[in-house]
Amino acid sequence: MPHMLKNVLAGVLTAEEASQVYSAFDQVGDIVIIKIPDSLAAKKQVIAEAILANVKTAKTVFAQASAVKGDYRIRELEFVAGENRTITEYREHGCRFRVDVARAYFSPRLSTERQRIASLVQDRETIVNMFAGIGTYSIIIAKAVKTCRVYSIDSNSVAHDLCIENAKINKVADRVVPICADASEAIKSQLAGVADRVIMPLPERAKEFVEPAVLALKKHGGVVHYFAHVKADGKQKAKEEAGAKDAKEVFAPYSYEILGTTVVREVGPRIYQIVADVKITKK
Ligand SMILES: C[S@@+](CC[C@H](N)C(=O)[O-])C[C@H]1O[C@@H](n2cnc3c(N)ncnc32)[C@H](O)[C@@H]1O
Incomplete structure (x- = not known):
């Protein structure tokens, strides 16, 4: 301010x-x-x-x-x-987004995390963004890596329509593919085995969607960005203890390696939003 x-x-x-x-x-x-x-x-x-x-x-x-x-x-x-x-235009990392602050989720506070994930994407990756909202992660990634393709799922039709519009505004509509559906259903019906990378930016419920996230990965596996809310006494503990512990429990049924845990922000008293980057190897 x-x-x-x-x-x-x-x-x-x-x-x-x-x-x-x-x-x-x-x-x-x-x-x-x-x-x-x-x-x-x-x-x-x-x-x-x-x-x-x-x-x-x-x-x-x-x-x-x-x-x-x-x-x-x-x-x-x-x-x-x-x-x-309630409609405005927001600019971030060289992209323009049409946002409806009342009818679709958007937060300017995730900009660093969007940039971080975009910086990890390699040439020719296929990405599934399970909770894409108005297309922020998907479009920033597609703009940064010209050879990738990002399936962008959201069940809110307002967010979906804005994602279509934003992909066009940013000239990435040929590689950002918006899908209006429940993420689990969309993966089961059309995206099983397609992804090198899956993004799960729904920290309140990501745990419930781990199975379809792994299903979306290619047959040898790939990376899942798993978002969660964890309780911890301070940022350092959220990163080193609570975040890693949560991800270990959730991914226990799979062959996994936690590549790193990032604290995105504090969302309440001693509650932190974390992202664990998890490498899954499929047999
Ligand atoms: C926290 S927002 C994140 C949006 C976007 N990734 C961003 O950071 O701006 C979560 C999004 O997931 C969508 N969503 C919730 N449940 C869903 C489901 N079962 N399948 C697909 N999308 C869902 C919501 O409509 C919302 O847009």
Whole structure:
């Protein structure tokens, strides 16, 4: 959050109140999403106006009205100020994404992880992105590695339609293949044995989808990026103990090697989102 805004909010909020707003501020394109604690509900409008006045790139302010929830991982938003629209354009790693902040999952906070996974992809890989959303991982990968192909599954038709549009905008529609379906069904019916790499960015439920993820890998095996939420006392323990332990349990039925574990972010008090890169060898 820009420094200037801190000063502006300091004029309308106490320092303690202001710090609650700073810690939960997302900007996606020209849309700002803030979390307003109940105690500050009466000051919602004045906070939003201060943001619009001071963040030059912001045109719209929404307040988050529920946690991220449901299969589609979306949150209820309450319009507060500016232009009343939920669609915007977001730029990341040289790609442009059309985003609907209300109807399909999107988080600007995963940008480093998207870049990290893209940097691991080799020439001519086939990738299955089981929970592709609006196509962020898939498109960043396809743009970075011109010879790869990415099957991009999502069960939310709004996310699927945006993925189609985003693949076209970024000129990778010939290699990003959006599929609107349940990931497990899509793999069983059309993607068994096709993948060098499988991405599973649904940390709340990835565990339930390990079997289809392994099924999607080629006959000799490949790499699975397994996302999970783990409890730990600090980031280091999340990486070295909790993350590796979780992945070991989940992949125990297979011949596997954990290539590495990354902590993506803290998602709650002592709860971390991790990604384990797991190499599976099929007999
Ligand atoms: C946490 S989001 C990640 C989206 C995207 N990878 C990103 O990082 O922006 C998880 C996505 O999985 C989708 N999803 C949930 N259950 C699914 C299922 N059974 N099959 C396919 N997609 C599913 C949701 O609609 C949502 O878009």
